[in-house]
Amino acid sequence: MSEFLVNLLGERLVNSEKAEVDVQSLGAKLSLVGLFFGCSLNAPCKQFNASLCEFYSKFKKTSEHKDKLEIVFISSDQDQKHWQDFLQEMQWPALPFKDRHKKMKLWNKYKVTSIPSLVFVDATTGKVVCRNGLLVVRDDPKGLEFPWGPKPFAEVVAGPLLRNNRQTTDSSSLEGHYVGVYFSAHWCPPCRSLTRVLVESYRTVKESGQKFEIVFVSADRSEESFKQYFSEMPWLAVPYSDEARRSRLNRLYGIQDAEEEGELEPAKELIQPIAEKLMAKYKAKEEETPLLFFVAGEDDMSDSLRDYTNLPEAAPLLTILDMSARAKYVRDVEEITPAVVEQFVGDFLAEKLKPEPI
Secondary structure (H helix, E strand, O other), X not given: OHHHHHHHHOOEXXXXXXXXXXXXXXXXOOOEEEEEEEOOOOHHHHHHHHHHHHHHHHHHHHOXXXXXXXXXXXXXXXXXXXXXXXXXXXXXXXOOOOOHHHHHHHHHHOOOOOOOEEEEEEOOOOOEEEOOHHHHHHHOOOXXXXXXXXXXXXXXXXXXXXXXXXOEEXXXXXXXXXXXXXXXOOOOHXXXXXXXXXXHHHHHHHHOOXXXXXXXXXXXXXXXXXXXXXXXXXXXXXXXXXXXXXXXXXXXXXXXXXXXXXXXXXXXXXXXXXXXXXXHHHHHOOOOOXXXXXXXXXXXXXXXXXXXXXXXXXXXXXXXXXXXXXXXXEEEOOOOOHHHHHHHHHHHHOOOXXXXXX
């Protein structure tokens, strides 16, 4: 186990007292590691850190599993003083500030797209046990459900389900069906667009006689919004008032709120130095920068751009668009690193890439 953790985190971590922590010494009893991805300048990260400190303190004092869990902070801070000040508020170790490559490797490995993010992984294998640790901290403040691994869907969804005519049915009616779990919200424009398409597909499948059902799990901000949105849907829904069950389903499938601040922080951290370097180079020559850099998220503009240029939503994906020539240059890679980005940009500027038509 220790050998695996060394490969994952490196040989040394640091704590709030600026002392080194030997990863080998984290303990043979350790079975779960919580990777806390965050940034000192991000307000939600600051708020969540306070909640996590309270959770961690109680867990270490009262849980029978106190020796089986450790948290490690994975920062996206650009300023070492800000990082150090934030670390002072924590009771757990962190990756060293200068170990940027290790940080980015972890962001990519666990596909972290928003902060704050807390991912619980098996200390022996690195396999994700629970992707949405934020909900664990909120829903299980005493740590009674440790180690927060996935439960059977039938157990998590158990209870009454709604139809939009206000009738209810028990979740046991789903037995023997293929079930789609639809996480969506009225405030999300791409969600509303998908809902219209999904309704037609749902009706087609149902009319064919297939045993298929959809369960809507709302992320709406109010019950009124939920009711308005659900009135457009012909399938079932978890009651909006049953926040605990909605939260458990979010945890089961690793769903996080796309509106969180800092959603694309790791990608921005990777791209920004390369963009600034290129801009400085051309500014020194008093020439216009040949490229503008953009990190695409889940929003109307990004979705429209993907549709117009026929790009997949899969990540990681590097793309250069030449709108004047109606051409695109695409590189699909397993991991986006600074070296990969610089080579891609360099090959484009050297006219070594083959364009695809838009």
